[in-house]
Amino acid sequence: MSEPQITLLRNAQILDTVAGEILADRTVLVRDGRIAEIDYANGPAPAAARVIDLRGLTLMPGLADAHVHLTAATPDFAALTRWSPTYVAARAGEILEGMLMRGFTTVRDAGGADFGLADAVAEGYLTGPRILFCGHALSQTGGHGDMRSRGEHSFEGCFCCAGLGVVCDGVAEVRRACRHEIRKGATQIKIMASGGVSSPTDRITSTQFSIEEIKAAVEEAEGASIYVMAHAYTARAINRALDCGVRSIEHGNLLDETSIAKFLEHDAFLVPTLATYHALAEEGVKVGLPADMHAKIFDVLDAGSRALELAHRSGVKLVYGSDLLGAMHRRQLTEFALRGEIQQPIDVIRAATTNAAELFRLEGEIGVVAPGARADLLAVDGNPLDDLGVLQDPERRLKLIMKDGTIYKQALD
Structure with missing residues (x-):
């Protein structure tokens, strides 16, 4: 487990749980345990930010x-x-x-x-x-x-x-x-x-x-x-x-x-x-x-x-x-x-x-990847909209676990 800090998640394929679709190639900025921005500029990362490349993975809410x-x-x-x-x-x-x-x-x-x-x-x-x-x-x-x-x-x-x-x-x-x-x-x-x-x-x-x-x-x-x-x-x-x-x-x-x-x-x-x-x-x-x-x-x-x-x-x-x-x-x-x-x-x-x-009664706080929501985030290998089995094999397919901006698992290649 690492302490919360500014984290920049690049190349995220976001699972939009409201629309029921994947939003491709997004960048997510996490600050103070919450999602601060999505589509943050692909320029230099903020000072002291931890940068994680999620290329090929689906980012979804906890x-x-x-x-x-x-x-x-x-x-x-x-x-x-x-x-x-x-x-x-x-x-x-x-x-x-x-x-x-x-x-x-x-x-x-x-x-x-x-x-x-x-x-x-x-x-x-x-x-x-x-x-x-x-x-x-x-x-x-x-x-x-x-x-x-x-x-x-x-x-x-x-x-x-x-x-x-x-x-x-x-x-x-x-x-x-x-x-x-x-x-x-x-x-x-x-x-x-x-x-x-x-x-x-x-x-x-x-x-x-x-x-x-x-x-x-x-x-x-x-x-x-x-x-x-x-x-x-x-x-x-x-x-x-x-x-x-x-x-x-x-x-x-x-x-x-x-x-x-x-x-x-x-x-x-x-x-x-x-x-x-x-x-x-x-x-x-x-x-x-x-x-x-x-x-x-x-x-x-x-x-x-x-x-x-x-x-x-x-x-x-x-x-x-x-x-x-x-x-x-x-x-x-x-x-x-x-x-x-x-x-x-x-x-x-x-x-x-x-x-x-x-x-x-936590709408907007949990269950979505959206600005202002708690940074409870999972990165999984595969698309759960096509195959729920993606969520049933956490040892192999759950690559990132974040709760309130703190990382509890990071198993990225």
């Missing part, structure tokens, strides 16, 4: 993953709650660096990461992407964030423990839980609005939290100028959440046409996470997922692709998410391949760039 679990070094969330928070942070360091080396410069954590992890990256103590965090995800008793087995009666989870979520019941407790995470700087609130795979006592088909509880979370988030993201699988759970003002639905595998109408009505976002189901189906038990939870995967595995196809065809705003756990984080880029079976390359790329920026 990628965004809108559904990660940075602290999930194991898929066994019950075990995670018993780990030391300092040990969890140490394990998260490896996960973070891996994501950055795959080209992800911004990630949105969906439960587990907190301000400490985000600050450690921002201040350079850990190497990784920029972190948007929710702290603990909110769950009702017996919900997707309650990791107690049927025989466990006490709940020792608190607002400072390691683990995915915190249990809260009733409007007052939901408001209090939201306010705790907002106090700690959360950039979004996460709620569990339906059952899930990796929780021991709920059904995937269940709805979770009352309408009043969901509305309370949305009201608290909006009062702090942030928003709510909701884990939800079924059309019933999705529709309830969207009607309450939730901005972002995670997974959505069992949506239907009524859900599509709700997404369009509320201008909401869908974050499919196909990669995790394929990964869990193939290797979940081997890497620590309890067998009874593994069986739930097949209730949603194939449905995820059908939901993506329906949402894409209907014009729902789609954002890239992976939701991988433990050793399966290495499969983060397989989401490109899975979506590429249904969508055109530019649509998948936008899910990880411009659409993500809109969801995060």
